Amino acid sequence: MVNIIIDGRKIKAKEGSTILENAEELKIEIPTLCHHKELSPFGACRLCTVEVKTNGKWKMTTSCDTAVDQGMEIRTDSDKVRESRRLSAQLLYYKYPTTAVVRDMAWKLGVEVSEDAKAEGHDCILCGLCVRACREIVDTGALTFRDRGLGRDIDEPRIEFDPKLCIGCGSCAYVCPTGYVKMEAVEDKRIIWDKVFKMAACKVCGKYFAPQDQLEYISKKTGVPLSKLYTCVNCR
Ligand code: SF4
Ligand code: FES
Numbered sequence: 028m029v030n031i032i033i034d035g036r037k038i039k040a041k042e043g044s045t046i047l048e049n050a051e052e053l054k055i056e057i058p059t060l061c062h063h064k065e066l067s068p069f070g071a072c073r074l075c076t077v078e079v080k081t082n083g084k085w086k087m088t089t090s091c092d093t094a095v096d097q098g099m100e101i102r103t104d105s106d107k108v109r110e111s112r113r114l115s116a117q118l119l120y121y122k123y124p125t126t127a128v129v130r131d132m133a134w135k136l137g138v139e140v141s142e143d144a145k146a147e148g149h150d151c152i153l154c155g156l157c158v159r160a161c162r163e164i165v166d167t168g169a170l171t172f173r174d175r176g177l178g179r180d181i182d183e184p185r186i187e188f189d190p191k192l193c194i195g196c197g198s199c200a201y202v203c204p205t206g207y208v209k210m211e212a213v214e215d216k217r218i219i220w221d222k223v224f225k226m227a228a229c230k231v232c233g234k235y236f237a238p239q240d241q242l243e244y245i246s247k248k249t250g251v252p253l254s255k256l257y258t259c260v261n262c263r
Pocket of ligand 1 (some may be wrong): 150151152153154155157158186199202203204205206207208220
């Protein structure tokens, strides 16, 4: 354990834990857009910025990917922190003015948002949640960032989808904060990233419950015979 101070409160924090995790424990609200507690940090949106005192000097850092350190002092609600978050939110809002989650966040953080514009957009804000969920939870790697590195056009949504690797589980659609990833159910089909998946029916209730490809993937990974997987959660 290490001793830290957040907003004047002295606490003991787990070594290796992040500032954000400790703030959440204390019920201190820090805005986030690219963070998910089950996924590795990415540091893309910078909305979670806080101030940290290092060698006697205060500096700004993102709280979702900064681990606490012995004696660390943190401010989560100073004027500088509020201004930094407002600027990050403003940048996002300029890029994606009609995307509801961005507009709402911008408004909450003090950005002037237009009353007339409708929040009908579903832009990809490059938060990377879908890519991380696909890689870290599902472990298929069907989604990647294209053209990473020098020369990448950072304004273009560049999520690359590999239909050969996708099993249609829909994790990316569940974690996407903007609705950019669409998942449709049409009769016995699921459509995601324009790929059509055949759904398997529960052998007890007859309802379609999972893509056939996903069941085959689980069977291969776990060694459970495929025939034992045709029961939905409700009928198990
Ligand atoms: S598609 Fe959605 S989850 Fe993926 S990077 Fe874009 S906004 Fe984030
Ligand atoms: S939540 Fe920390 S940078 Fe996005």
